[in-house]
Amino acid sequence: MTRTEYLMAQKQKDRRLLGVFPAQYPKEILWAMNAVPAEIWDPPMETSQASAHLQPYICSVVKAGLNLILEGKCHMLDGFLFPHTCDSIQNLASMVNDYLNIQKPCYFFYHPKAPYRASSRPYYIEQLKALITALEKAMGPMDPSRFKQSVEQGSALGALLEKIYEQRRSGALSATGADFYRVLRQGEYLHPDDYIPKLEAFSASAGKGDRSGPAVILSGVLPNPPEILVLLDTLGVRIVDDDLMNCSRRFLFHGKAVQDPFEALADAYFSLPPCTTKNSPIHKRIDTLMEKIEKTGARGVILYMVKFCEPELFDVPLLSEAVKRRGIPTLVLDVELNQGLTGQLSTRVEAFVEMIS
Amino acid sequence: MSVARRFAYTFMKEVGAPVAMRAGRAGKKKKARPLKPHFGPPLKCTSRLKEIMTRHYFLSRYAEGAKPVAWVTSGAPVEMLRPFDFYTVYPENHGALCGAQRMGPELCSVAEEKGYHQDLCSYARIDLGYFLSGKTPVGRLPKPDLLFASNNICQTVVYWYRVLAHHFKIPLILFDTPYNFQEINDRDVAYMVQQLEEMIPTLEAASGRPFEEHKFKDVIRMGKEAAHTWGQVLATMKAKPAPMTIFDAFVHMAPIVSLRGLPVALRYYQTLLSELEERVSKGIGAIKNEKKRLMWDNIAIWYKVRDFSNLFAEKGMNFVTATYTNAWSETIPHMHANQPLESMAKAYSLVILNNNLNHRLRLMEDLIKAYDVDGLVIHSAKSCKPYSVGQYDLKRLLLDRLSVPSVIVEADITDFRTFSEEQTRTRLEAFFEAMEG
Ligand code: SF4
Ligand code: SF4
Numbered sequence: 001m002t003r004t005e006y007l008m009a010q011k012q013k014d015r016r017l018l019g020v021f022p023a024q025y026p027k028e029i030l031w032a033m034n035a036v037p038a039e040i041w042d043p044p045m046e047t048s049q050a051s052a053h054l055q056p057y058i059c060s061v062v063k064a065g066l067n068l069i070l071e072g073k074c075h076m077l078d079g080f081l082f083p084h085t086c087d088s089i090q091n092l093a094s095m096v097n098d099y100l101n102i103q104k105p106c107y108f109f110y111h112p113k114a115p116y117r118a119s120s121r122p123y124y125i126e127q128l129k130a131l132i133t134a135l136e137k138a139m140g141p142m143d144p145s146r147f148k149q150s151v152e153q154g155s156a157l158g159a160l161l162e163k164i165y166e167q168r169r170s171g172a173l174s175a176t177g178a179d180f181y182r183v184l185r186q187g188e189y190l191h192p193d194d195y196i197p198k199l200e201a202f203s204a205s206a207g208k209g210d211r212s213g214p215a216v217i218l219s220g221v222l223p224n225p226p227e228i229l230v231l232l233d234t235l236g237v238r239i240v241d242d243d244l245m246n247c248s249r250r251f252l253f254h255g256k257a258v259q260d261p262f263e264a265l266a267d268a269y270f271s272l273p274p275c276t277t278k279n280s281p282i283h284k285r286i287d288t289l290m291e292k293i294e295k296t297g298a299r300g301v302i303l304y305m306v307k308f309c310e311p312e313l314f315d316v317p318l319l320s321e322a323v324k325r326r327g328i329p330t331l332v333l334d335v336e337l338n339q340g341l342t343g344q345l346s347t348r349v350e351a352f353v354e355m356i357s
Numbered sequence: 358m359s360v361a362r363r364f365a366y367t368f369m370k371e372v373g374a375p376v377a378m379r380a381g382r383a384g385k386k387k388k389a390r391p392l393k394p395h396f397g398p399p400l401k402c403t404s405r406l407k408e409i410m411t412r413h414y415f416l417s418r419y420a421e422g423a424k425p426v427a428w429v430t431s432g433a434p435v436e437m438l439r440p441f442d443f444y445t446v447y448p449e450n451h452g453a454l455c456g457a458q459r460m461g462p463e464l465c466s467v468a469e470e471k472g473y474h475q476d477l478c479s480y481a482r483i484d485l486g487y488f489l490s491g492k493t494p495v496g497r498l499p500k501p502d503l504l505f506a507s508n509n510i511c512q513t514v515v516y517w518y519r520v521l522a523h524h525f526k527i528p529l530i531l532f533d534t535p536y537n538f539q540e541i542n543d544r545d546v547a548y549m550v551q552q553l554e555e556m557i558p559t560l561e562a563a564s565g566r567p568f569e570e571h572k573f574k575d576v577i578r579m580g581k582e583a584a585h586t587w588g589q590v591l592a593t594m595k596a597k598p599a600p601m602t603i604f605d606a607f608v609h610m611a612p613i614v615s616l617r618g619l620p621v622a623l624r625y626y627q628t629l630l631s632e633l634e635e636r637v638s639k640g641i642g643a644i645k646n647e648k649k650r651l652m653w654d655n656i657a658i659w660y661k662v663r664d665f666s667n668l669f670a671e672k673g674m675n676f677v678t679a680t681y682t683n684a685w686s687e688t689i690p691h692m693h694a695n696q697p698l699e700s701m702a703k704a705y706s707l708v709i710l711n712n713n714l715n716h717r718l719r720l721m722e723d724l725i726k727a728y729d730v731d732g733l734v735i736h737s738a739k740s741c742k743p744y745s746v747g748q749y750d751l752k753r754l755l756l757d758r759l760s761v762p763s764v765i766v767e768a769d770i771t772d773f774r775t776f777s778e779e780q781t782r783t784r785l786e787a788f789f790e791a792m793e794g
Binding site: 052053054055057058062082084086087088090091092093094095097098099100108110112113114115117118119122123126130276279281282283307308310311313314315316317318320321334 | 471472473474476477478481508511512513515516517519520522523529531533535536538539542544548551552555713714715718737739742743745746747748749750751754767
């Protein structure tokens, strides 16, 4: 079933659909409102319509997302949610809400930025409550017991993802890199009732992986163009972990028993891995990456950059320097979404793989 | 802080700086000023402004080790630092200065060689280029003891200051201002007030001084008054002909950005205001033949200020208002010494770049009406996403609502390597035709 077919089927189940822009937001609240978040990261489309509204120096995540709206491909959605991720998404949110007359509600989610202080946690909880209040206006009151269940489900999902990442790290997962991210990224639109069983089956079917190729870690924004994953698979590279903004950096690995759902969500948010979208100090990002290298014995780090992504590009020199100082080579890919695999790109990837093999 | 350095700083402040300024003045007098046929008489205050800013950068060389030094973002509530006697340096102002002196590409390249991508904000690249090479037209910037940033102008400054914090291994205080998507509510204000309270112990530790409320309130009064006076300065451009151009204002805004909360900024704007009021009363215009009045959107194109100033003056077009210069007079005058933290939270979180695009549209409409604007030049600045995303629609909406013609100039604030003379000329020619037609 395609993503669109799946989302249509959700609508038929009387679930609402919210188009959600990157990156971090409390999906549990949406589930509790009987809504399915359909995340908009890299819709496979040209961005010509968006180019009439956005300058050439704006990243293709924002452009592709806006294009999706402008081409009328969001008719089945009941609204949009914009987390406060970066300057471009911040302004895109306001453009869509204030200028484009799209006739759908737009919600905004502001999360406090590090360095965290005593004021950050209560404010985060206030923001969760404010989001609920805003959604309730359109969707009716949220059932508190359902909220608790959703948070428990989120917790179970976090634990499952943690297990799968561990399986991958330890070589107990035979899936290719391309398959791994194909399955994982289905979480960008599947309801947890469907996503959890899928991940359970994926985890259970894991055979021993081939341990012969060089191990790498992916960092950056998201694994697009996916053709690079296929190329890495072909070259026998094992992706053993990641520090991707749209993958491990935003999975809520909490897993504690849920007493108060707000507190549980706050616990999870404040224990997320360091990320530019929360302004985490760079040394924390370096430490996290080093830990991953340590645990996995990775021989290289590939930084998957989206062109014009300021949050990530600022960290690249210090991250690369720290990794290189340890004798681990890095490959920085500065790409447009869905650009496919050019000859130049594959040559760079192949040369990198040869170096670490 | 070392006693010897304090002594050297005080000596330079009381003796060295005045001597150096006098020497500078004497040197300048010998140079003949080129005639500017399309302009009215130059502003007398400009030489005073140069002295103030030169003195500020001159003294900054002696501040290190004598006073606590903070590097501060232009939108951060600097009033919090003043009672602790921090010497404040504004890397964005330094970036603008380097940009105006056409040093942008040189410094940016240094940062780029270290891996900082050419697509990053060029103020940040200039600053990192300075940090890595020590090159600057101002001699030297003092090493900071503290970094003070607010994301009310952009998230970029935080990414940038995180890099500085990593290198200098010093504290970075972030004043986190929730974006005003629809409205800033009591919860947001309470969060910001609490942050301001929380930063006091860090400031005490970094400066070695206790927080004194009465000093803080004085600073608030001073900052508020200076911002209000700056607003009056800008408002003189409502007169026809306008007594100064926005290109003058780009230069004269330096004290409100960098010296806010200090008596020198207030005194300067009071003097500038008197001069402008006198010009208005005598009908002296900044340009000789003001036929059309324009508005500027976004930060200046620093390396083009002079060229643009001449080009537009030749056509009898004067820029009389800008969203950029207006930013320091829009909300800061609403601070109150009686409710310092709360009013400061509101004032600083509602600045143009932390405010939704509806607000920007209304603001621009108001400015267009108040200043009787005939046309609009929109600088789409590659460096600055929060200022630039939304401009294409703003252009369309302003044309629909007020029939104001406009042109978009694709450029950058300081890095002229991406500037296309050809494209800009073509666009401006079409704009001039529309304005004159
Ligand atoms: S890719 Fe970067 S700039 Fe683009 S939306 Fe994501 S975080 Fe923002
Ligand atoms: S130019 Fe724009 S992005 Fe750069 S520091 Fe200023 S506000 Fe931020």
